[in-house]
Amino acid sequence: MAYDVDLFVIGGGSGGVRAARTAAETGARVALAEESRMGGTCVIRGCVPKKLMVFASEFRGLAGLAKDYGWSADRGTFDWGAFRGNLHAELDRLESVYRSLLKSSGVATYDTRARVTGANEVTLNTGEVISAGHILVATGGHPVRPDMPNAALGMVSDDIFDLEELPKSILIVGGGYIACEFACILNGLGVDVTQFYRGAQILRGFDEEARGLIAEMMKEQGIDLHLGTNIVDMWPAEEGADDMPTPAEERHADTAEGPGPVIVKATNGTEKRFDRLLFATGRAPNSKGIGLEDLGVGLNRRGAIEVDEFSQTAVKSIYAIGDVTDRIQLTPVAIREGMAFTETVFRNNPTAVDHDCVPSAVFTQPELGTVGLSEEAAREREEIEVYCTSFRPMRTAFAGSPHRVLFKLVVSKATRKVLGCHIVADAAGELIQMVGIAVKAGLTKEDFDRTVAVHPTMSEELVTMRAPVRTA
Ligand code: NDP
Numbered sequence: 001m002a003y004d005v006d007l008f009v010i011g012g013g014s015g016g017v018r019a020a021r022t023a024a025e026t027g028a029r030v031a032l033a034e035e036s037r038m039g040g041t042c043v044i045r046g047c048v049p050k051k052l053m054v055f056a057s058e059f060r061g062l063a064g065l066a067k068d069y070g071w072s073a074d075r076g077t078f079d080w081g082a083f084r085g086n087l088h089a090e091l092d093r094l095e096s097v098y099r100s101l102l103k104s105s106g107v108a109t110y111d112t113r114a115r116v117t118g119a120n121e122v123t124l125n126t127g128e129v130i131s132a133g134h135i136l137v138a139t140g141g142h143p144v145r146p147d148m149p150n151a152a153l154g155m156v157s158d159d160i161f162d163l164e165e166l167p168k169s170i171l172i173v174g175g176g177y178i179a180c181e182f183a184c185i186l187n188g189l190g191v192d193v194t195q196f197y198r199g200a201q202i203l204r205g206f207d208e209e210a211r212g213l214i215a216e217m218m219k220e221q222g223i224d225l226h227l228g229t230n231i232v233d234m235w236p237a238e239e240g241a242d243d244m245p246t247p248a249e250e251r252h253a254d255t256a257e258g259p260g261p262v263i264v265k266a267t268n269g270t271e272k273r274f275d276r277l278l279f280a281t282g283r284a285p286n287s288k289g290i291g292l293e294d295l296g297v298g299l300n301r302r303g304a305i306e307v308d309e310f311s312q313t314a315v316k317s318i319y320a321i322g323d324v325t326d327r328i329q330l331t332p333v334a335i336r337e338g339m340a341f342t343e344t345v346f347r348n349n350p351t352a353v354d355h356d357c358v359p360s361a362v363f364t365q366p367e368l369g370t371v372g373l374s375e376e377a378a379r380e381r382e383e384i385e386v387y388c389t390s391f392r393p394m395r396t397a398f399a400g401s402p403h404r405v406l407f408k409l410v411v412s413k414a415t416r417k418v419l420g421c422h423i424v425a426d427a428a429g430e431l432i433q434m435v436g437i438a439v440k441a442g443l444t445k446e447d448f449d450r451t452v453a454v455h456p457t458m459s460e461e462l463v464t465m466r467a468p469v470r471t472a
Helices: 014-025 040-045 047-068 080-104 177-188 208-220 331-346 375-381 428-440 445-450 459-463
Strands: 005-010 030-033 108-110 114-118 121-124 129-137 141-143 169-173 192-197 224-227 231-236 262-266 271-274 276-279 283-285 318-320 360-362 367-372 384-391 405-412 418-425
Touching (some): 005 014, 005 114, 005 331, 014 030, 014 080, 040 080, 047 080, 080 108, 169 271, 177 192, 208 224, 208 367, 208 418, 375 405, 375 418, 405 445, 405 459, 418 459
Parallel strands (some): 005 030, 169 192, 169 276, 192 224
Antiparallel strands (some): 262 271
């Protein structure tokens, strides 16, 4: 049977765009629908604008440091409006790059929502019906608010980039990547930041020593971090007003129409007003309402599309990649999944994505770079040696800063392979990309030791740690 296109991609984020382009390069006829802006979460409301905000927020500390190095430097003031204008201009530029890449690859694009209405059929919101040999769902995810009264008072990460002005104070709820990154960014931009995390330590799942140091450094910078703490109740506060007692009947009216100032009662007994509240309480897959369940595509309990190692769903002609499958929610992983899809379906070369040993970074200040197993996860599997050092780095110690870094290697006792590496330091994201190659390649502690140090650097510690701090 002749289809209108060989491939229809739903979702113009990093994964969908890469899959569409690489499939088109094979000569396939490809179409792609995106209901929002081309570029998806990463480019429009995630990694890219977030990283630019990280850069913006770092200047505050630099002015102080420059003084200790003999420069007459004044911190000055931060103009959110000017920055936001430049930020959005950059995002517009990047979106147009995505569009022109799709165009030059010969991919037909539709700026509208699409639903899967058959194993080989997609229906656009415009009413147009398009038949496709294969359908690729790359619809990503969205931030979620907790299910509680007045939750609409809180922003989610998407809202940050559009703020008219920076709040004076903010409460951030959550202890994951997004909560910790925005706590550091907003603190750096001069916002008074309070953070609540319901568990015992932020960044669950990462190496415990690294989590501990990040939390300590965040507090040291002035972030008011409360562990084991959550919201009990919250209600709207007046814009710009001081703390005023709110009558009980108004507190629970649940009339919140959107984000605004809020009074929060917490499990730690405090009741405090914040100009804004940010829920960084996780993300959910965009898998509902696009017709998948009707066709027999499996969704798991969290709503993620169930796929095999080739990203194929229970319906043979339908594949899914990226955050909507909730394997590893990272842009480079979605891109890999997109390219593996093209290899499998359009180059007749079945290619499973390797999700093992994926390096990643949390852009806190300092950053956390990580690859492989945490000490805790490795200990569950086999006997290990731990090599670890934490110290005040030359650059900031010179200025008398208490700022500390951490370099840690988790090593298999039996094979001597480095199973995991964890770095807490400025530019740890850059460093872990390099170490990631060695860890992925399965190099041993002795291979690390044979490498001559680059001096004077912080990361020379990675090749000079002689004795394990502990075995387990
Ligand atoms: P995470 O799942 O990492 O964190 C969610 C946080 O919210 C957790 O601390 C969780 O607590 C807490 N939480 C969940 N529900 C509630 C609730 N009802 N009340 C209070 N707290 C709650 O999600 P993020 O949104 O931070 O990030 C999503 C994904 O996006 C990440 O997993 C990552 O893959 C990706 N990402 C990557 C970045 C990078 O590479 N630098 C940057 C940003 C995002 P608990 O731990 O107890 O469950």
